[in-house]
Amino acid sequence: MLKTGIIGLPNVGKSTLFSALTKAKALAANYPFTTIEPNVGMVNVYDPRLTFLANLYHPEKIIPASVQFIDIAGLVKGASQGEGLGNQFLSYIREVHAIAQVVRCFDDENIIHVDGNVDPIRDIETIELELFLADLETVERRLGRLDKKVKANVKEAVFEAAVLSKIKTVLDQEKSPRSLSFNELELKTIKNFNLLSLKPMIYIANVAEADLLNLEENASLVKLKKYAEQKGIEVIGISAQVEKELVSLDKEEQLALLSSYGMDQSGLNQVIQRSYELLGLETFFTTGEDEVRAWTFTKGMKASECAGIIHSDFERGFIRAETVSYTDLFKYKTPQLAKEAGKIRLEGKEYLVQDGDIILFRFNV
Template sequence: MALTAGIVGLPNVGKSTLFNAITKAGVEAANYPFATIEPNVGMVEVPDHRLNDITKLVRPKKTVPTTFEFTDIAGIVKGASKGEGLGNKFLSHIRQVDAICQVVRCFDDGNITHVSGKVDPISDIETINLELIFADLDTVEKRMARVAKIAKTKDKDAVAEMEVLEKLKEALENNQLANTVEFYDEQLPYVRNLFLLTRKKMLYVANIGEDEVADPTGNPYLAQVEALAKTQGAEVVPVCARLEEEIAELDDEEKQIFLEDYGMTESGLDRLIKKAYSLLGLATYFTAGEQEVRAWTFKVGMKAPQAAGIIHSDFERG
């Protein structure tokens, strides 16, 4: 199930630190022969207490968790949609991911300068979202120029598509993400064919201070991000990237002690992995035997034969 979440963020918000935590906590690609992992891709295990419970019960020779990919997407700057900086590279990379995890700085630290001179997570989010919106607007307008000629001939399909394009154009021009625009089922194929960036699932990762991990509710920056996310139907995961980088280097026993010392029941990275996994509509089933207990990823909504086909195509054929 080759789905991946792309991690984006402005300079000095903690994106690189978070991705370092992901790669340190990651699994060796050699254990998964069909995975070709580039340097900017981190593969992590999806935490699931059910797998641990089954393993304790069955006591197999081997336990294989399911995995999830995060892609570190570099190059986001103001003007990326016009190709400035690494803009073109950024846009091509972000088109390849299935969901976007946007890291925003929600902590004060005078030793870490912010690209705009002050901590303002809403401004950070708007900067990135506007670049995505501008890129989508360009896509929509180019498509409109082609379809408009056909629509003039009263072609039913072209007229129907123009209606969708005009609705998208109006929304994007009002700085609205495409994933917040509602369409009828029969209109969705036209939307999907555009491969819009702002149509992708969005998750905000609020990088908070170390002293707030046990209870981040008093963080005013986090509250701002949560309020904005609510208007978009998006979710927010608070993490302390620097702390997660430390946790990623610990073994299971040390990790548990570390979490208890900070008043945490699970790491922020584990929460992020599970949230991104769920965001993409993924779920897990298990196979168990003396030789191996294994977790398998399937897409929510799959029928049982399709899910079984993930193990072997013969199972799907029956």
């Protein structure tokens, strides 16, 4: 399951956004082995394709994909050196696949800003410096451990040390290693370091409710967008307060509120969608009278591997995947008609599953 960490300075709206998320009431019951802590919440991924399938099968259960969000507090200036909650944030960030950095773009005299005024770029640099420093420590520690082997000229160690040194040079200048380019072999090595500053990230600009209608008039947001573009990071403008309001409404009221802001989906959905895209995540579906379900997989996975997401027996005893694309099923309206049109394919182990595939796995164990 996709885990996204919400980070940012204090008083930027992280917990407001998080409480909107948790009120969106994802079914924790689907995850009997997950302990949900106060700062960990699960949210269902809205997917209109699932609604179509549910209307077709009228199953007993409809199970959407879900994303776990973690409200990571305690990241302040000096946190990597023990300020605030100190290094506690590190272990949380290490665990996540993607980072959503909330940046304050709303003015409100009643809500103090830790650095006195609203300045998204300064805030981002404060936060990211802590990530760089934490990573620098990781890199230096690892280099220290490799030292002996490097001196003994062990090939792998020399390679790893070279990659680490490349990253260290940039971190030493308090710059992001994101700007570096790496070849495939280097990337593989880097993965093992689990560096915070290299995790896929988006910026969430928290703007005042009144600004939602005219995002391009919020000067902070405009500045932030320019800055982020240079770094190749996407900005999603939301109002945490509106998100919180949205989840307390029923479906129709939600749509009405969204459209009054000229939006067709919640900021939350945008965040989830972008996280999926950033991480190359896609969705396949399984259907039946008992259950219609969305499953998350990584782009490029084979049919047998996708079967394994459901159950290891499915992968071990894989025979074939009876597959129809969502587009075809939608076009032909029922599985029977899709079949008559020759749109149900029998795919083997090596088939690369596509986003929106509806699959019946045949297996034998």
